[in-house]
Amino acid sequence: MNYTKEYEILRINKDCKSKEKDIVVVESPFTIFIDEKEIITLLCTPKSLEELLIGFIISEGFIESIDDIEKIRIDEKSSIGYVSLKRKNSFIEKFQGKRTITSGCGKGTVFYNVLDSFKSKKIANPLELDIELIKENMRDFNKRSKLFLETGGVHSCGLYDRSRMLIFEEDIGRHNALDKIVGKALKENIDLKDKMIFTSGRISSEILIKTAKREISTIISRSAPTSLAIDIAKELGINLIGFVRGEKLNIYTNIKNLIKE
Numbered sequence: 001m002n003y004t005k006e007y008e009i010l011r012i013n014k015d016c017k018s019k020e021k022d023i024v025v026v027e028s029p030f031t032i033f034i035d036e037k038e039i040i041t042l043l044c045t046p047k048s049l050e051e052l053l054i055g056f057i058i059s060e061g062f063i064e065s066i067d068d069i070e071k072i073r074i075d076e077k078s079s080i081g082y083v084s085l086k087r088k089n090s091f092i093e094k095f096q097g098k099r100t101i102t103s104g105c106g107k108g109t110v111f112y113n114v115l116d117s118f119k120s121k122k123i124a125n126p127l128e129l130d131i132e133l134i135k136e137n138m139r140d141f142n143k144r145s146k147l148f149l150e151t152g153g154v155h156s157c158g159l160y161d162r163s164r165m166l167i168f169e170e171d172i173g174r175h176n177a178l179d180k181i182v183g184k185a186l187k188e189n190i191d192l193k194d195k196m197i198f199t200s201g202r203i204s205s206e207i208l209i210k211t212a213k214r215e216i217s218t219i220i221s222r223s224a225p226t227s228l229a230i231d232i233a234k235e236l237g238i239n240l241i242g243f244v245r246g247e248k249l250n251i252y253t254n255i256k257n258l259i260k261e
Contacts, residue, residue, distance in 0.1 A: 001046050001076055002026060004150055025153035027172050034062060034083045045147070045154060045171040048180045049074050052171070053081040054187065055179030059210045064089055066186040123217045123237035126254050127162070127194065134220060137165070138244040141198045142222070145170050148200075157181050158198040159190070165198075166190065174201030178210055185214075192216050196239075203229045203242060212236050220244055225252055 009022045028046040032039045032053055039062070044052060050072055057063050063085065071084040137160055145156040147170050157177035159167040167190075169180035178199065185192055196218040197211055203225040209232065211219050218239040225233075225242045233240040233253045240252040 003045055003047055003147060023150045025147055025151040025172060028079055031080045032056065032083065033080065035085055035088075036082075042173070042176060044173060044176045046076070046079065047171075048169055048184065049076070049079075049081060051169070051180040051183035051187065052176055053083065053183065055181065055183030056176075057083065058186065059179055059182060059213060061089070121215060122235075123215070126217050126237055126239045127196065129196075129218065129239065129241075131249070133162075134241065134244060134249060135247065137196075137198060138220070138222060140165065141168075141200075144168050145200075156198075156200040159185060159192075160196045160198060161194065166195070174199060175206060175210070177201075178207060182210070182214055196220060199223075202226065203240065205229045205232060208232050208238070208240070212238060 003026050004023045005026055007022050007024055009020055011018050011020045026046060027043055029041045030044050030046065030049060030052065031041045034057065042052070042056065053072065053074070054066060054069070058066070063069065068085055068087055068089075069083060070086045073082040075082070141156065141158050144158065144165070145154060147154045148156060154170045154172055155174040155177045156168070156170045157174070157180070158165050159181050167181050167184050169177050169184070171177040171180060178197065181197070192214045193216070195216055197216055197220065199207070199219065199221045200223065201207070201221065202223045203219060203221050205226060205228040208219065208229040212232065217237075218241075219233075220241045222244050223242060225240055230240060230252045237254065239254050241249055242252060243250045
């Protein structure tokens with residue numbers, strides 16, 4: 001499946017005009033069915049669709065764990081994902097089949113309540129991090145996205161342990177990119193509690209809650225957090241670091257005990 005598409009454009013630079021070829025990231029609808037019920041259509045980059053499906057349905061509360069899934073079938077031609085569950089939780093029993101189209105970037109509808117975040121366990125011992133390692137990992141992270149280098153049109157998300165990247169994903173939606181990380185980690189049985197999330201996008205409350213539900217103790221971005229994300233991170237003891245650019249970064253939570261000098 002192609003993730004990019006070529007278009008002819010007119011490029012203008014000051015007084016110069018030229019017809020050129022431009023590579024643009026593909027945006028595709030991906031519809032999820034759970035037990036034959038249509039749940040949602042996500043607008044996404046059409047890669048790692050099974051991981052996106054798993055990450056989305058666990059992040060939004062449709063399943064408790066990956067063990068709840070009996071079978072998954074991805075129809076790439078029709079861009080549809082079918083899930084059969086072994087058992088249903090109370091949330092999916094109450095769900096009435098609302099169909100929402102979203103890219104996960106600002107206008108997306110999510111199915112959880114913000115108060116769900118406070119059902120997450122508080123992080124008792126946040127990771128002790130090294131400033132230089134954070135900056136080094138961000139430099140590595142910034143070079144990873146082939147689609148961004150080609151198109152400039154995607155968000156990136158990476159899962160790191162203390163020394164290296166374990167998983168990397170990219171998508172037009174920052175929520176989708178994070179869901180793909182979660183889905184792949186669950187498929188590979190990776191313990192997320194001692195891991196770090198690196199993201200290219202804004203850290204909103206929704207992004208923070210997705211990490212909190214998986215008990216990920218640290219989220220790091222080259223962009224900004226929102227006030228609610230900071231407040232929830234403080235409540236749950238999550239390390240939140242933003243604006244990691246070059247030699248600069250901002251630490252928003254756990255300031256006294258976060259950084260190893």
